[in-house]
Amino acid sequence: MENKIKAILGNNIQFTPTNLGLTNNIYKGKIGFENVAIRIPKEETKELSAFNNEKNVLPLIKDLDLDVPEIYYDPETRVRITRWIPNAIEYKLCHDEDKIERVAKILKKFHGANLKSGVDFNCVALLNEYRSHIKDLLHPLDDYYHLISDIQQIHNEHILCHNDLVSGNLLFTKEKDYLIDYEYAKDNDPLFDIMSFFTENKITDSNLRNRFYAAYFDSPLTPIQIKQLSIYESFHNLLWCTWANMMYDLLHEEIYLEIANDKYNALKISAQ
Known part of the structure; x- marks a missing residue:
C-alpha cells in the first residue's frame, strides 16, 4: 500500500491510515502544505460491479459543487485523492439542530x-x-426475496442518485456542506436515495422524516409515494444485510457481522 501511494504521489508524501471506509482503505496524507484524503480500494472488492460507474459520474457532478x-x-x-476538508463533521457526529x-x-x-449517467x-x-x-448465510x-416483486412494480423515472448515503458521505462545515463518495452513484429512483439516507442513519422517528420531507418536497407526499x-x-x-454478510465472508471482520445483524433486525421490523 505504501509503495502504491508513493508511486502515485512521490516519495515525499506523508500519510497515515484512518478508521474510515468499509470497502476502501482511507489514508490522511500531506503533499507539501496540503492535507489530502487517499482512497485505495480493498483487494477483495475490486471486482464488484457496483463501482463501475464512478468514472462516468464524477465529470457530471463537478459543476454541482457538492463533492x-x-x-x-x-x-x-x-484510487482517488481529494483535499482533506478541515473541521468537517459527518452527519451522525453533527449536533446542529437543522x-x-x-x-x-x-x-x-x-x-x-x-x-x-446512462447506467x-x-x-x-x-x-x-x-x-x-x-458461502455461509x-x-x-x-425468506425476504418476495420484496423483489414489490420493487419491480415501481416505475418512477430514474435520474442520477447517490445510492450510499451513510453518515460519512455527508460532511458539514461552517462554510459549506458536502456530499462525497460517488462509487455507488448510478441512475435510480430518488425515493430510493431518500430511504438510503433514512436507513443508513437509523432515522425512524416520524417527526424527523417529516422535517426532511418538508425541506425536500414542494408538496405533501402522496399515498403512492x-x-x-x-x-x-x-x-x-x-x-445491505446481504452486502454485509458477503463482506464478512470475504474479510471476517467483526464490523461486517455487526452491520449484518443490525440490518437483519431492521429488516424484520420494516417487512412486517
Missing part, C-alpha cells in the same frame, strides 16, 4: 439537477450478485 476538490483519480484502479434539513437541501440540489442502479441484480458470493435472507418509500425501506435492509 470535495479532486487532486488525482485513476478510473482503472479506483442538520436533517441540510441533508434534504443537499439531495434536493443533487436530484434537482436531473442528471443521467441504471439495478438493485435486484446487485442483491443477487452479493448473495452469490455468500448468517440469517434467512432468502408513502407506499413506495416503505417498500424501499425493507429492500434497503435486505440489500
Whole structure:
C-alpha cells in the first residue's frame, strides 16, 4: 500500500491510515502544505460491479459543487485523492439542530439537477450478485426475496442518485456542506436515495422524516409515494444485510457481522 501511494504521489508524501471506509482503505496524507484524503480500494472488492460507474459520474457532478476538490483519480484502479476538508463533521457526529434539513437541501440540489449517467442502479441484480458470493448465510435472507416483486412494480423515472448515503458521505462545515463518495452513484429512483439516507442513519422517528420531507418536497407526499418509500425501506435492509454478510465472508471482520445483524433486525421490523 505504501509503495502504491508513493508511486502515485512521490516519495515525499506523508500519510497515515484512518478508521474510515468499509470497502476502501482511507489514508490522511500531506503533499507539501496540503492535507489530502487517499482512497485505495480493498483487494477483495475490486471486482464488484457496483463501482463501475464512478468514472462516468464524477465529470457530471463537478459543476454541482457538492463533492470535495479532486487532486488525482485513476478510473482503472479506483484510487482517488481529494483535499482533506478541515473541521468537517459527518452527519451522525453533527449536533446542529437543522442538520436533517441540510441533508434534504443537499439531495434536493443533487436530484434537482436531473442528471443521467446512462447506467441504471439495478438493485435486484446487485442483491443477487452479493448473495452469490455468500458461502455461509448468517440469517434467512432468502425468506425476504418476495420484496423483489414489490420493487419491480415501481416505475418512477430514474435520474442520477447517490445510492450510499451513510453518515460519512455527508460532511458539514461552517462554510459549506458536502456530499462525497460517488462509487455507488448510478441512475435510480430518488425515493430510493431518500430511504438510503433514512436507513443508513437509523432515522425512524416520524417527526424527523417529516422535517426532511418538508425541506425536500414542494408538496405533501402522496399515498403512492408513502407506499413506495416503505417498500424501499425493507429492500434497503435486505440489500445491505446481504452486502454485509458477503463482506464478512470475504474479510471476517467483526464490523461486517455487526452491520449484518443490525440490518437483519431492521429488516424484520420494516417487512412486517
